[in-house]
Amino acid sequence: MGWVSNDNEHEGWAAAVAPDGRPSASSSGEGILVQGITGRYQPDKMLPDYEVVPDREIIGWRGACDCGWRGELWERVPSPAAADFSRRRDYLSPDDVAHASNEVEDAIHDEWKAHLAPLEAVAGVEAAARDYSQAGERLDKTVAAAKAAGASWTDIGRAVGISRQSAHERWADRQ
Template identity: 40%
Template sequence: MGMVSDDGLHEGWLAPVFQDGQRGYGVSGGGIPHDHIAVGPEVQGPDGTWRYPSRPAGEVTSWILVCHCSSSSGSTATWLGPEFVRVPSAALEDLQTRRIHAVDADVQDVFHREDVEAVVADLWRTEHLFTVGTLDDVAAAAAGVAAARARLDGAVAMARHGGASWADIGRATGMSRQSAQERWRTPPPGPRS
């Protein structure tokens, strides 16, 4: 129901927040009255029917930008972004300062208002997706460094095995003889079995 990132790993939306901090559950329809907000997964009532627990939309005082994040490794997390205050009249609305007016029937889907969605999508990209993307780059670069280090350790071990001196290793790696010896004197552990 929300915005999905290009890689499909992030789904963002604007969740209604009640005065006591409870957040909307993110489903609509399914027997929920149109001026109510679902607040949890379906529960079975005494008559056997399944219903979403809900609260009146009139109790919603703000919205918060939420992202359900997955990673390629399968882990999931919830990111919470900036909050938007619910103001009592259209005259008080100002999206740039995060004030939104919505009648009860529009609270759940206020996010689908084109002007609201534009502001929210922009925040989501700059405050969340961009950061996550750059952190992915950092992680990839760090993994590259670790792999290169392992390759270097292996190459040094091979060279030593082939008779290279610590001075030779130092020259090849741009280090002093002593530094090279200190770094590689203990042979790196072999591959774990």
């Protein structure tokens, strides 16, 4: 299961990690799919550039985003006694499908959202800048229309909250 950012520019997921560190792209009934051919694992039948890593060999999980971001490793430990969420360790039986537990997946999702936070904040700045630019263009047009209709610089300045002289300096050359 993956997540998509509000702007649809980023897709993230809890990636299973192969012993050589490659993150998964997906899974199949035969195991976890990782991109690249090392010759150690069977190639996938449908995706020739992917290998199928057996579930039992997955060493852990990490957040992944299609932009290239990778989170820190959540280690798969060999026994329930070795599991320690505060140390990023979780147990999964060697016989289970190597998907992250709900608890680990939720933690990875939170990490992915933290990765997006600055990007989404900048997107908000971009949207505000567009709004500001559009409002400025609208103001310039309405000032020109007011002047064309006979309004004085004093009236225009008062409407905008600036002096007559400031209004004249700002818009007189645009007439």
